[in-house]
Amino acid sequence: MKKLICYLLIFFLSNNSLSYSIENERNSKNEISKNIRCLICQGQSIYDSQSDFAISMKIVIEKKIIEGLTEDEIYDYLKNQYGQWILYDPELNKKTFILWILPILLFLLGGAIIVKKILIKKI
Amino acid sequence: MKNKLLLLFLFAFFIFCFFIFYKSVNTDSSYKPNENLEKKINNFIAEDFFSGDKIESQELFKNNKFYIVNIWAAWCRPCREEHPKLMELSKNQNVQLIGINYRDNKKKAKQFIEDYGNPFSLILYDKKGTVAIELGAYGIPETFIINKDKKIVKKYLGALTDQNLKEIYSTLK
Numbered sequence A: 001m002k003k004l005i006c007y008l009l010i011f012f013l014s015n016n017s018l019s020y021s022i023e024n025e026r027n028s029k030n031e032i033s034k035n036i037r038c039l040i041c042q043g044q045s046i047y048d049s050q051s052d053f054a055i056s057m058k059i060v061i062e063k064k065i066i067e068g069l070t071e072d073e074i075y076d077y078l079k080n081q082y083g084q085w086i087l088y089d090p091e092l093n094k095k096t097f098i099l100w101i102l103p104i105l106l107f108l109l110g111g112a113i114i115v116k117k118i119l120i121k122k123i
Numbered sequence B: 001m002k003n004k005l006l007l008l009f010l011f012a013f014f015i016f017c018f019f020i021f022y023k024s025v026n027t028d029s030s031y032k033p034n035e036n037l038e039k040k041i042n043n044f045i046a047e048d049f050f051s052g053d054k055i056e057s058q059e060l061f062k063n064n065k066f067y068i069v070n071i072w073a074a075w076c077r078p079c080r081e082e083h084p085k086l087m088e089l090s091k092n093q094n095v096q097l098i099g100i101n102y103r104d105n106k107k108k109a110k111q112f113i114e115d116y117g118n119p120f121s122l123i124l125y126d127k128k129g130t131v132a133i134e135l136g137a138y139g140i141p142e143t144f145i146i147n148k149d150k151k152i153v154k155k156y157l158g159a160l161t162d163q164n165l166k167e168i169y170s171t172l173k
Helices: A002-034 A052-067 A071-082 A097-122 B002-025 B077-089 B106-116 B130-135 B162-172
Strands: B045-048 B054-056 B066-072 B095-102 B122-126 B142-146 B151-157
Touching: A002 A052, A002 A071, A052 A071, A052 B130, B066 B077, B066 B130, B066 B162, B077 B095, B077 B106, B077 B162, B095 B130, B122 B130, B142 B162, B151 B162
Parallel strands: B066 B095, B095 B122
Antiparallel strands: B045 B054, B045 B122, B066 B142, B142 B151
C-alpha cells in the first residue's frame, strides 16, 4: 500500500513539474513573439500574425527555448539574422539614443518647471 | 526676457518635432534586408527531399567550392520564372546548387521538378519553413551565394534576373 502511495506521489509530482515547464516554455515563447516584428506584415508582431513567416518564426523560437537559449540569446540570434529592425524594443545605440533620451529630458524639464513654479509661489 | 526665451525654446522644440515627423513620414518603413553580407551559416538539421534522411548543415557545405542555395516552392509563380536561370547556373562546374523546398506539397514539388528540370545537386524539404529562417530568409524565391569560407556573401530577393546572373558569374570567377 505504502509503495502504491509512493508511486502515485512520484507520478503526480513529475506530471506537475512537466506541465509547469511546458507552461513556462509557452509563456516565454509568447513573450518573445510579442517583441518580434513580422517582417512581411504591416505593424504586426509575429505573436499576432498568422502568416507563413510568423508561424515558422514561432516554431524556431520554440526550438531555441527547448535548446536552452535564454531570452537575450534568442533576441541576439534573430538580430544577427535580420538586423535590429526585427525587434520592437530597440536597444540603446547611436541611432536610437534620441528615442531613449528625449522622454527623460522632457520629463526632467517639465519637473524643473513645476518645481520652479511651486518655489516661486512659496516665496 | 524670460517669456521670450521660453517662446523661442517652444518654437525650436516644435520645429524639431515637425522635422522628425516629416522625416518619418517620408521614410519607407518596410523591411530592407542587407543583401551584401559576410555572415557565417548557422548550424541546422534539414531533411533530404527524396530520401527523408536528416542532414546537418556542416555536411552540406563541406566541399571547397561556391554554393548557391535557392528557396523555392511549386506554388510560387516567380520560382517558375527564375527556374531556367537556375538550370543554366547548374551547368557551371565551380558551383553547387542546393534547393530548399519551402512549405510545399511534396507531390506538387516533385511534379514541378519533373516538368521544369532539376538544377539542384541536393534538395532539402523545409516543411515548417524553419530552415529558411535559420538562413535568414523572409520570402520566396530567395537565393544565397555561399563562398568557400562557408559565409553568405550575397543574397537575392525575388526571382533572379539576367543582371543577377551576370553578378553571380563574376563572383564565381
